[in-house]
Amino acid sequence: MVKRAFKWLSGTGPRSLVLGIGIVAGIIGWGGFNTFMEYTNSYEFCTSCHEMSVVKGEYQESAHAHNPSGVPAICSDCHVPKPWGAKLVRKIMATKELYHWALGTIDTPEKFEQHRMQLANKVWDTMEKSDSRECRNCHTNETMLTDKQTSLAQKMHKKLMSGEQTCINCHKGIAHKLPVESLYAKMEAEYQTETNNSQLADKAVVILPEAEMTATPDGEDPLATLYGGTPLMVVKQEGDWVQVTSEGWDREEGSQIFIDFNRAVALAKMNFDGMDRVEKIESRLEPEYELTWNRIKLTGWVPRAAVGPSEERFWEYVTDLHEVDCNLCHKTYPRDKWIMFDWRNNLKEMRRYTKLSQEQLQLVSNWVLRGARNDAEAD
Ligand code: HEC
Ligand code: HEC
Ligand code: HEC
Ligand code: HEC
Ligand code: HEC
Structure with a gap:
């Protein structure tokens, strides 16, 4: 087969003419293709479409457009791979950009903002998979003092x-504004609307960072402060108030309701009135410290706006916030990496870093602390 083809090609007459033309066309085509590839890497080319969007302006403000050394990085330096194979794949993928450009998918700032998180996510994924290859064309571990x-x-x-983390795990938003604040606001608004419009069944969950439980449906006579994520049994609803029961464990003489026997994750903190009203269900002795733990129940009223119908949906909202925000500047840490005491300190530090609202951060903190390693185990 190969032999026959070779014979065919090495013949004289029209066949070699075809071959000659082919080679010449190939060389011209190759050159033209390269020129084309180079043009499609230029700042002018990229911004010819993205001009309308916000990214160009933000890039111009960044240290990669203007810096004391006068060495810029342009769009393609960060977004288009240098190795041939990967570059070709990126160019082929880019035909999808042409398609969306023709559709006008992101041709107004509003439309762009709507798609932005999704686009940013795609870029983060690509960079994480390539171990931040494009960054390393300029910044290398070896040359970094x-x-x-x-x-x-x-x-x-x-x-x-x-090798535990790569550039993009920590350096997001270096050339463009992070699209997260509007995203968090949108997530919160969506979750709240959904919650307000759904009926409470026999179970509920505290959705605010903290909710006051009172003896009567009017906000008077407080009994306890319930923390975000605390599961509740619904007794009945009257107007804007819901009568609920919170069940958990307390330590003898203690004012807190904990998540489980010998597991000091707080669901609520009671005042004296609350402690007086507690119904005891069972008692167990914790042998190491010789402490009695009681399974207890406390019943009272909370505002309807403080509770949501589905525990699963609430934690989905909170873990989504954690997944986005706590991944912005480093990879997320597993909850059982630290005991509660150390987590509290770390979370306090993160107050000045996080892009979450203080309320959202508190919900995320509640979730993190619930999964912290048990203090007892660490001893
Ligand atoms: C023909 C217009 C056009 C040109 C030219 C263009 N883009 Fe895009 N780009 C788009 C559109 C439209 C999208 C949104 C695609 C989508 O919705 O999936 C996009 C998305 C992106 C994204 C985010 C998502 C992803 O798939 O990576 C990046 C990064 C990007 N472009 C960079 C560039 C760079 C760098 C250049 C120059 C090499 C360039 N673009 C040239 C229209 C264009
Ligand atoms: C074309 C070369 C080039 C590429 C590609 C590049 N950088 Fe840079 N980077 C620079 C230069 C030049 C500076 C500015 C140095 C100075 O301040 O004089 C800089 C500055 C920085 C800074 C400090 C300033 C700031 O904005 O906080 C960080 C962080 C950084 N780069 C991270 C990255 C990451 C992450 C990537 C990949 C997504 C990347 N760089 C890609 C050349 C590059
Ligand atoms: C685990 C997180 C993490 C990783 C991974 C990481 N950085 Fe950084 N980097 C930081 C932090 C935090 C700073 C300090 C920022 C500040 O001071 O505001 C920093 C600072 C820098 C600076 C500025 C240095 C200076 O003192 O002027 C550059 C440039 C930089 N990083 C580039 C990179 C590049 C390129 C990579 C990948 C090769 C990388 N970093 C990987 C977290 C990280
Ligand atoms: C220093 C590296 C760097 C440069 C230079 C750069 N980008 Fe980006 N770009 C990123 C990173 C990283 C992301 C992911 C989102 C983030 O972290 O801000 C991104 C995201 C994007 C997105 C997705 C939408 C968004 O805002 O997240 C588009 C579109 C985009 N870049 C286009 C461009 C264009 C056009 C240029 C040139 C004007 C450019 N980029 C220059 C690193 C860069
Ligand atoms: C804007 C960037 C940024 C965001 C967002 C952020 N962190 Fe951090 N995080 C840092 C930096 C920088 C450090 C190192 C602080 C130091 O050592 O002073 C750090 C350190 C930590 C540590 C300690 C790690 C260690 O090895 O000691 C934990 C835990 C942590 N962050 C958790 C979180 C959680 C949870 C969130 C989300 C609520 C979050 N971070 C969001 C920047 C950020």
């Missing part, structure tokens, strides 16, 4: 050098 960096950068770059 970490001892000239701030102590924070040095601490974090240890995780880079060890």
Whole structure:
């Protein structure tokens, strides 16, 4: 077969003419193709479509457009791979951009904002998979003088050098604004609308960071502060108030309701009136510290606006917030990596970093603390 083809090609007459033309066309085509590929990497080309969008303006403000060294990184430096195979794949994928451009998918700032998180996610995924290959065309571990960096950068770059995390795990939003604040507001609004429009059945969950439980349906006579995520049994609803029962464990003489026997994750904190009204269901002795734990029930009223109908849906909302925000500057840490005490300190530190609202951060914190390693186990 190969032999026959070779014979055919090495013949004289029209066959070699075809071959000759083919080779010449190939060379011209190759050159033209390269020129085309180069043009499609230029700043002018990329911004010819993205001009309308916000990314160009934001990029112009960033350290990658203007910096003391005068060395810029343009769009394609970060977004188009250098190795041939990967570059070709990116160009073929880019035909989808042409298609969406023709459709006008993101041709107004509003439409762009709507799609932005999804697009950013795609970029983050690509960069994480490639171990931030494009960044490393300019920044390399070997040429980075970490001892000239701030102590924070040095601490974090240890995780880079060890291969535990890659540039994009920590350096999101370096050339464009992070699309997260509007996303968080939208997530919250959607969740709240859904909650307000759905009926309460026999179970509910506290959806605010904290909700006051009172003895009567009027906000008077407080009994306890219930924390976000605390599961409740619904007794009845009257207007804007819901009568609920919270069940958990307390430690003898203690004011807190905990999630389980010998598991000091707080669901609620009671005042003296609340402690007086508690119904005891069973008692168990914790042998190591010789403490009696009681399974208890407390019944009272909470505002309808403080509770949602589905525990699963609530935690889905909270873990989505955690997944986005706590991944912005480093990978998320597993909840059982630290005991509650250490988590509290870490979470306090994150107050100045997080892009979540303080309320959202508190819900995320409640979730994190619920999964913290048991203090008892750490002893
Ligand atoms: C023909 C117009 C057009 C040109 C030229 C263009 N883009 Fe895009 N780009 C789009 C559209 C439209 C989208 C949104 C695609 C979608 O909705 O999936 C997009 C999405 C993106 C994304 C985000 C999502 C992803 O798939 O990675 C990046 C990054 C991007 N473009 C970078 C570039 C770069 C870099 C260049 C120059 C090499 C470029 N674009 C040239 C229209 C264009
Ligand atoms: C074309 C080369 C080039 C590429 C590609 C590049 N950078 Fe840079 N980067 C620079 C230069 C130049 C500076 C500015 C140095 C200075 O301040 O003089 C810089 C600055 C930085 C800074 C400090 C300033 C800031 O904005 O916080 C960080 C962080 C950074 N780059 C991370 C990245 C990451 C992450 C990527 C990949 C997504 C990347 N760079 C891709 C060249 C590049
Ligand atoms: C584990 C998180 C983490 C990883 C991974 C990481 N960085 Fe950083 N980097 C930081 C932090 C935090 C700072 C300090 C930011 C500040 O001071 O505001 C920093 C600072 C920098 C700076 C500025 C240094 C200075 O002192 O001027 C550059 C440039 C930079 N990083 C580039 C990179 C590049 C490129 C990679 C991948 C090769 C990378 N970083 C990986 C967290 C990280
Ligand atoms: C220093 C690297 C770097 C440069 C230069 C850069 N980008 Fe990006 N780009 C990113 C990263 C990282 C993301 C992911 C979102 C984020 O972290 O901000 C991104 C996201 C995007 C997105 C998705 C939407 C969004 O805002 O997240 C588009 C579109 C885009 N870039 C286009 C461009 C265009 C056009 C240029 C040139 C004007 C450009 N980028 C220059 C690193 C860069
Ligand atoms: C804007 C960036 C940013 C965001 C968002 C962020 N962090 Fe951090 N995180 C950091 C930096 C920087 C450090 C290192 C702080 C230091 O050592 O001073 C850190 C450290 C931590 C640590 C300690 C890690 C260790 O090894 O000691 C934990 C735990 C943590 N963050 C959890 C979170 C959680 C949970 C969230 C989401 C609510 C979050 N972070 C969101 C930047 C961020």
